[in-house]
Amino acid sequence: MFDLTGKNALITGASGGIGGAIAKALYDAGATVVLSGTREEPLKALAAELGERAHVITCNLSEKESVEALPKAAVEAMGSVDILVNNAGITRDNLFMRMSDDEWDSVLNVNLTSTMRLCKGVLRGMMKARWGRIVNISSIVGATGNPGQGNYAASKAGMVGMSKSLAYEVATRGITVNCVAPGFIATAMTDKLTDDQKEKINVQIPTGRMGTPEEIAAAVLYLSSQEAAYTTGTTLHVNGGMAML
Amino acid sequence: MSDIADRVKKIVVEHLDVEEDKVTETASFIDDLGADSLDTVELVMAFEEEFGIEIPDDAAETIQTFGDAVKFITEAS
Numbered sequence: 001m002f003d004l005t006g007k008n009a010l011i012t013g014a015s016g017g018i019g020g021a022i023a024k025a026l027y028d029a030g031a032t033v034v035l036s037g038t039r040e041e042p043l044k045a046l047a048a049e050l051g052e053r054a055h056v057i058t059c060n061l062s063e064k065e066s067v068e069a070l071p072k073a074a075v076e077a078m079g080s081v082d083i084l085v086n087n088a089g090i091t092r093d094n095l096f097m098r099m100s101d102d103e104w105d106s107v108l109n110v111n112l113t114s115t116m117r118l119c120k121g122v123l124r125g126m127m128k129a130r131w132g133r134i135v136n137i138s139s140i141v142g143a144t145g146n147p148g149q150g151n152y153a154a155s156k157a158g159m160v161g162m163s164k165s166l167a168y169e170v171a172t173r174g175i176t177v178n179c180v181a182p183g184f185i186a187t188a189m190t191d192k193l194t195d196d197q198k199e200k201i202n203v204q205i206p207t208g209r210m211g212t213p214e215e216i217a218a219a220v221l222y223l224s225s226q227e228a229a230y231t232t233g234t235t236l237h238v239n240g241g242m243a244m245l
Numbered sequence: 246m247s248d249i250a251d252r253v254k255k256i257v258v259e260h261l262d263v264e265e266d267k268v269t270e271t272a273s274f275i276d277d278l279g280a281d282s283l284d285t286v287e288l289v290m291a292f293e294e295e296f297g298i299e300i301p302d303d304a305a306e307t308i309q310t311f312g313d314a315v316k317f318i319t320e321a322s
């Protein structure tokens with residue numbers, strides 16, 4: 001099950017904890033991967049760890065030209081993009097009443113607008129191939145909201161609506177578009193929390209613990225597979241039961 | 246019929262799976278040939294590849310019929 005041999009995948013934000021795990025899961029399932037991110041060194045380290053079917057293409061998702069060049073560079077490296085995982089995202093938290101235009105714009109631009117541009121960039125090839133998988137990494141926060149994250153939550157909820165609309169448009173072409181919405185996942189970001197803060201989070205999660213990047217990657221692997229051909233326009237919530245949506 | 250028209254017709258017939266004699270000068274891709282809006286996008290993509298031209302989005306929107314396509318491509322190539 002879930003054999004991706006011969007498929008080519010582009011993963012953004014691959015230098016992060018979740019993105020790295022997604023890249024590894026797709027690679028281990030047989031896919032060729034392009035690892036994208038802003039920092040070259042961790043991407044190269046990951047590519048070396050994975051093996052010869054892993055390529056590195058850096059990209060600054062806040063720059064339109066850089067974003068538009070990425071799908072083309074990925075096609076040059078791999079021959080096609082059959083699977084696109086929009087995983088990269090940033091936060092610039094602030095109370096709504098204090099949030100600046102810049103904080104709003106930068107988060108929407110990187111999280112939502114770049115996702116739109118990358119989807120557009122890979123669609124032509126997918127339409128011709130009559131096969132494609134787009135997996136957009138949303139967030140529990142997009143569905144539940146979170147104080148201090150009005151911009152981030154808007155971007156993540158925006159991804160869901162965009163994905164559903166696109167899923168409608170391309171469904172007859174063998175292309176599926178889905179979201180995965182992680183809850184609290186143990187990464188470098190959550191390592192910074194104090195034990196007390198972690199404990200407070202864990203009591204809100206029915207499973208009593210944070211998720212692992214591998215548990216998100218497993219959801220992405222499923223949605224990238226041939227087996228998931230009939231699953232489109234959906235959001236798979238992977239949050240330990242924290243929000244049962 | 247010109248070479249361009251023949252090549253355009255071949256693409257339309259293959260892509261929309263219609264009879265060749267239905268692809269007339271004034272045949273509308275959507276109203277007469279059963280295309281949906283995404284089919285028209287794909288047709289434009291196919292024209293671009295066949296003829297090695299770029300068809301910008303605003304121009305693509307004006308290509309509604311077989312005749313429109315042949316005229317645009319003849320002028321562009």
